Structures are given as C-alpha cells and as structure tokens.
Amino acid sequence: MISVIIAAHGNLADELIKTAEMIVGKQTDIWSISVTCEQGLDTVQQTLESIVRKIPGNMEILVLTDMPGGTPCNVACLVASQERIGIVSGVNLPMLISALNWRGGLALKDLIPLVCTEAKECIFDVKERLQRIYHKN
C-alpha cells in the first residue's frame, strides 16, 4: 500500500478526498494539506514533514499537488529528497481515484505514470467526443 498526501491551496485537498471517498469508499493512509495565502513555505514544510514522519519508513508516499510552481508543489519538492516519495502535479478527481484504486498493488514508480495517464485521458471536449462516437456509428 502506498500512502497518499494531497497538498493544495485552500480546502481543495480535503474536498478532493471527501469527493473521492463518495465514489470509492472510505480510505486509510491518506492525508491532506491545506495551504492558505498567508502561510509561508516554512509552515507548510513543517506540516508536510510531520505527516511524512508519521508514515512508516517502509511505506512509499505519493504526493499529489494542485499545480506546478505553487507553494504546495514547491514545498513537496523540498521535502521529497527521500527515494520513497513521489510528486505529481495537476491533481484532478480521476487522478486521485486512480491512485486510490491502484496503490494497493503497484510500486510508486509504476503508480506515478499510471495516474498521470489516467488523469490526462479524462480531460477532453465531451461534446466533440460524443459527436465523433455517434458520427462513427
């Protein structure tokens, strides 16, 4: 099992977890970090480090962040020197659900490209895709 930490601005991390749990059921080994505009890098870094310390040392950790270049992602980079920690940016609901569905049976190095692919595959122009499907048949 891989632990998941979501680090995002505002309450987005908490809401992503609540929403994913509506769909895939209650989860363990999942954490959220809410970053406000007022918080400095130091505070966010301490929060992330304290979560990482709580996670058993033999457990891999996937940190999902809201956007590259934002404080949550930058702090994750500062903390993620440990080999067992991976970071993915641009989290959306399909990425989180994919991570929760697959984290039980995959190593971190295989989970990361999978969640990136599944997150990207869910991003599309829905009307255009439907029209293409109906046009084909």
Place this chain on the structure above:
Amino acid sequence: MISVIIAAHGNLADELIKTAEMIVGKQTDIWSISVTCEQGLDTVQQTLESIVRKIPGNMEILVLTDMPGGTPCNVACLVASQERIGIVSGVNLPMLISALNWRGGLALKDLIPLVCTEAKECIFDVKERLQRIYHKN
C-alpha cells in the same frame, strides 16, 4: 466573456472556485453545482437548466465537470444541446485558472482546446522533470 459553470461531486466545484479566486482574484459569471450521491439526474438537470436560463442568451458557456461518466458530466450532456454550451471533463485547478484567464478574449471553440492542453501540461511526475532539467544543465 464566457460564463463558467463547474459541475462536480460533493463540494469540489465550490472549493475549486474559492481556490482559483485565491490565485486569480474574485470572479463574476461563474457558477457551481454540487452533486451528492442522493440526488437524481432530474434534480441536477433542473439546477443546471436554471443556471443556464440566468445567463444572457448571447453569452457562451463552458461547463467544467469532474470526471467523464459521472452524474455531473452526464447531466451536462443532457442540457448542452445549445450550440453556445461546451463541456470539458477532468477539471483541475490549472484548467479552471486557464479558463478564467482566457475567457475574456476567446470564443468557446478556441477556449476549449486551450484549457484541455493547459490542464494536461500541468500533469506530470515533478521529481522526474526536475531531475531531467538539472541533468541537462
């Protein structure tokens, strides 16, 4: 200006708007639809239709949904027969920020591929990308 409606499970839509506003400032012409497990398609459809009715008829509308195949996205498809309504699935924070940044100067047909591209470009393995950049220099 293109109106933006976010339709998502739980309170994700509201939190995405609040979080985006932390970054790009307070917005007008933006709406959220929160879909719970208990709500039927009918209720969600009525909510979406009532929002669409409030938006001036000459204004284009971009509906951002959390995941393809979910109730929010399915309902958007039911309502979006009007030419002026577009639907994109897999919303993440970079997609929403991109939509808010560009909706003032683009037509819907140009905004849709742009937000899809920007949302996908923000999804990557952050440590792997950093290592590649440092390795290059």
